Amino acid sequence: MVGAGLRGERRGKDLKLTTRVFAVTGIVVCGLVAGSFLFGGARSAIAWRSFRAVVIQSDDWGLAGFVPHADAWRGLDREKLASGSFPEVYWLSTLEDSAMVAALNTVLSGHSGRDGHPAVLQPNYVMSSLAHTGDRWVRYDLPDLPPLYRRPGLWNAVEEGIARGTWYPEFHATWHYDPEIRKRGALTAGIARKVTDRGIMLFPGSERAWELGSWRSRSDLGREVDHSLAVFRNLFGRDVHSVMAPDYHWDDRIEAMWGNRNLRVIQGKREQLNPAWGTGKFGRVRKYVMRQWTRLRYPGRIYLERNCRLEPVQAPDPDSVVRTCVEETRGAWAAGQPAIVESHRINFAHTDSAVVAVGLDALDRYLGEISGNSWESPVYLTDHELAQLYDRGTSWSVRDGVVVVRNATRSRKVVGIPAEALARAAGEGEFRSTGWGALVAVPAGSTIDLVPLQ
Ligand SMILES: [Zn+2]
Structure with a gap:
């Protein structure tokens, strides 16, 4: 018992x-x-700490605005337009020209990564623009631009940058605003009509006329993105790999729409704005929870978070912007992340050449600072490469006329290269007959350049 x-x-x-x-x-x-x-956070099988990756993302290229030239506002009181509030420097922001693109590519090509490839900037492009001519609206798809925004030689400079491996276009927007709101507001009496006639892109309420606003219908948005992706392919000869929403405004519908079109690399998720989340502390918590939930629910999507800011022309002290960006870059590496730098077009394209000079100088100094000694140098990547490295530790990309194949893991890997990439590297389709592409064995931690046979 x-x-x-x-x-x-x-x-x-x-x-x-x-x-x-x-x-x-x-x-x-x-x-x-x-x-x-x-x-x-983002998945990773790579020792990012020693890999020291740098990606540079730059929004607004191809945007026919804000103004066509420096005199556009003469005699007009821009405040009466009620277009919204912008940083001062944006009021005279303009479409890039060939000299600006060439100057930027020269700065980039002056800095190489430890793999020998130059620093590469990813201009996120706006594919279409509207101009009011006579009594009707005319649409222009890149490479075409409204008459007031003619930029002779622009596309030659772009092609040259792509060929040098310093210019790697991605997708930003169709218009960068809701075209219906612009059409309604831009022809109202008074100053709105005057600025429209002068080719100024702003209109009453333009600051809140988000292209991807929640009021826009799925079918309109779907048609627009399909058209833009086709324009992009026609202009640059390849598909879009990565997307950045205009004005940081988008919602779940948009990501689903992108996903249906195989756009799964999304920039700037942390900056996302969605009025449906509400404001204040509650809004911030909701945004954070939604972001983490989306990551879990859609593991196939790759979110590339910008963790360094290089926006010198909007700051009173460009030197401190450079210093901070260098610190942010080293901080990202120390935290085991790639450094993803944000630097808008405004830093390199402006009606005032002094603004451009500040932006170019800041970029030059930033790249010089982080390059350091050759064994400490970073590797300059595109989103396309970064997304593949996140996925499987290896990547391929067409850069300066060769196929760059990377293996960032600790073991030997075989990398499949699609025939299309080989064809693009060869320029006129030398490899088209290979059909399926090629398999390449890459040693651990190495980069191989595939040079096409002549
Ligand atoms: Zn933008």
């Missing part, structure tokens, strides 16, 4: 112990799940 009592007591203890073990395990598992939900 005594023994049975003891056994019973022990069973009771075991039960309590088991219950406690289950409870503790449950708490740990829940903690891990909650932890990975709340704090989980």
Whole structure:
């Protein structure tokens, strides 16, 4: 009896112990799940800390605005337009010309990564523009531009940058505004009509006329993006690999729409604005939770978060912008992340050449600072390469006329190169007959350049 009592007591203890073990395990598992939900970031099988990757993303290229030339506002009170508030420097922002693109490519090509490839900038392009001529609106798709925004030689300079491996276009927007709101507002009496006639892109309420606003219909947005992707392919001879929403405004519908078109590399998720989340502390918490939820729910999407700011022409002290961006870059590497630098077109294209000079100088100094000694130098990547490295540790990309094949893992890998990439590297389709492409064995941690056979 005594023994049975003891056994019973022990069973009771075991039960309590088991219950406690289950409870503790449950708490740990829940903690891990909650932890990975709340704090989980981008996946990685790569030693980013020693890889020292730098990606430069630049929005607004190809945008026919804000003004066609420096005199556009003469005699007009821009405040009466009620277009919204912009940083001062934006009021005289303009479409890039061939000299600006060439100057930027010269700065980039002056800095090479430790793999020998130059610094590369990813201009995120706006594909179409509207101009009011006579009594009707005319649409222009790149490379065509409205008459007031003619830029002789622009596309030659772009082609040259692509050929040098310093210019790697991606997709930003169709218009950068809701075209219906512009059409309604831009012809109203008074100053709105005057600025429209002068080719100024702003209109009443333009600051809030987001291209991807929640009021826009799925079918309109779908048609627009399909058209833009076709324009992009026609202009640059390849598909879009990465997308950045205009004005940082987009919602779940938009990501689904992009996903249906194989656009799964999304820039600037942390900056996303969605009025449906609300404002204040509650809005911020909701945004954070939604971001983590989206990461878990759509593991096929790759979000590239900008973690360095190089916006010197909007700041009173460009030197400190450069210093901070260098610190942010080193900080990203130390935290085991690639450095993803944001630097808008405004820094390199402007009606005032002094503004452009500040932007170019800041970029030059930034790249000089982070290059350091050759063994410390970074590797300059495109989003396309970065996304592939996140996916499988290897990548291919067509840069300066060769196929660059990378293996950032610790073991030898075989990388498949699609025939299309080989054809593009060869220029006139030397490899088209190979059909399926090629397989290349790349040693651990190496980069190989495939040079097409002549
Ligand atoms: Zn933009």
